[in-house]
Structure formats: C-alpha cells, structure tokens
Amino acid sequence: MTQIAITCGIYASPYRVIDALSALYQCTVYEDPVLVEQTGQAYDLKTDLIFKSIQCRQIPFDNFTHDRKKCLAALKVQISQNILNGPCLFSGILSNLIPASVSGIYRIMSATPMQVRRQRAMNIDHLSSQAATNAIARSDHGEQRFAAQLNLDSLWDPARHNLALEWKKIDAAAHDMTIEAVNQGLEKIRSDIASSTENADKIIHALDFNISARVDAALAGLGHQLIIESDSGHVLVTLDRKVMNLARAQKEIMDLAREVPGVKSVKTKIGPNFYKGGIVPNWDLTAPFKRKT
Secondary structure, eight states: OOEEEEEOOTTOOOHHHHHHHHHHHTOEEEEHHHHHHHHHHHHTOOHHHHHHHHTTOOOTTHHHHOHHHHHHHHHHHHHHHHHHHSOEEEEESGGGGSOTTOOSEEEEEOOOOHHHHHHHHHHHSOOOHHHHHHHHHHHHHHHHHHHHHTTOSOTTOGGGOSEEOOOOSEETTTTEEOHHHHHHHHHHHHHHHHHHTOOTTHHHHHHHHHHHHHHHHHHGGGOOOEEEEEETTEEEEEEOSOOSOHHHHHHHHHHHHHTSTTOOEEEEEEOTTTTSSOSSOOOOTTSOOOOOO
C-alpha cells in the first residue's frame, strides 16, 4: 500500500508530480486544507481554530482550554485514519505530524522556486507582485512556527526526506515542472518508492501511529507536554515538562489512556526536559526594587 508525503509551502505544490504519482499508485490526494476540513467535521472543531493551531497564532484562553493541543492531536488522528484507509498522497506541511518511526512512507520535499510561487499567487488570487511576496513570506513564517511546535529546526531538512525535487526545467506557461522532467523523475524514483512500501512492518507502525494519535487526543485536555509512543498497543507516555503533582498527573494519564480502544498497557516516565525551569518564579531578591507608596 503506497503512502507518499510531499512537503511544500503555499503556492508551491508540484501539481504535475502529484497528478502523475496519484494516477500511477491510485492514491487519494489530501492537501492541507482538505485535512483541516476533514478534521473539523469529524471532531466538531472550527477550521479557523485548526489553522490558528497549525500556525501557532494566539488562541484566547488556550492555557485553560488547551485548544491548540486538541486540534493538533485531532489532525494526527485524521491523518492516521487516512493512512489506514488506503493508498494516499499528502501535499503540504501537515504530513510532518507523521512520526519518522512510521515506515512505508516515501517522503518528498519540494523547494519550489519563488518566481513560480509568486506567479501562481498572482494568477490564482489576483494579487500584485508585492502582495504575493508578502503573502508567501507570512505563510513561510507560519510554517517555521509549526516546525517549532514539532521540535524541528526546519521542515526543509533534506535528511528527513527520501527525495528533494529538482526544479531545473520549468514550464513558464503552466508555472510548473515540465512534463518531460516529471516523467524522467518518476522513472528514477519508482524503484525507491517500491522498496519503501515493501516493509513488512508498515501496517503495524501505521496502527501504532493511529493508537498514539488517539491517546494524544484523549490526553490533550490535560494540557501537559507529552511524548506518546505505541509499540503494538503498549503505550509509553513521557512527561516532558514539570507538573504540579506528578503522582496525580500520572494517574490521570494512565486512566484516560487505558480507555482508548487498542491500548493494551500504559506506562509513564519522566522526559529529559521535565526538570528544566521551575514552577515558582526565580526572583532575584538581591536586585534593588522600587517600593510602592
């Protein structure tokens, strides 16, 4: 079952590559807006709230509602469900929510040239050249905030991808790669895609991603900084930030996680960042201060 993930920014989708791959492997294509719409409908979430969560924009009272964590967890569940439903191709940045441990996914990075993106923005949304440049810059900045939420330095690290698309030959009329370049590229990577999907454990990994995502969704309301892993249904939850009452937090986590279908056992542990910082502010009492009168 072929699974492909293409990382690309706004106005940067390699449409001809996507069309060729989806036709060749009979993949259902899921662009980021489609995933957001699916998630909103499936989990009764507002799409605007999901987009704010992705871009790390301000969400009122998020420290109490934990809406950002809930939205990102729901996106993971939806993506994992799509993977289990059949061959699919993800286009955008949300495929980076899929852990690197999920095997059988061929990951492609498309660093689409700026002139192509700008011209698309001008044609699609009728923007001026400067407005198109500004819109792309804002979106790229949002993508960096999204990467920071995933503890990644960048979404564009070639080491995280199987292939970086080369945009050497561009069709100026279509604002895309030439058909010849697409066909040549596919011939080169067909064997790589086949080998990446032949892993006998890929279904197990996909199931574990689905279980860990559903556990993440169940625990999102607690507001803790958690790392959740599943190994054939045996779940390990790592608390990666200090909490007020460790014993109580561990009990809440284990009680909620055990209720998730597919979970066989639950364990918790303390992460490397748990002891960083303090709950009580570290006041500098030796510094002079102005008394209130």
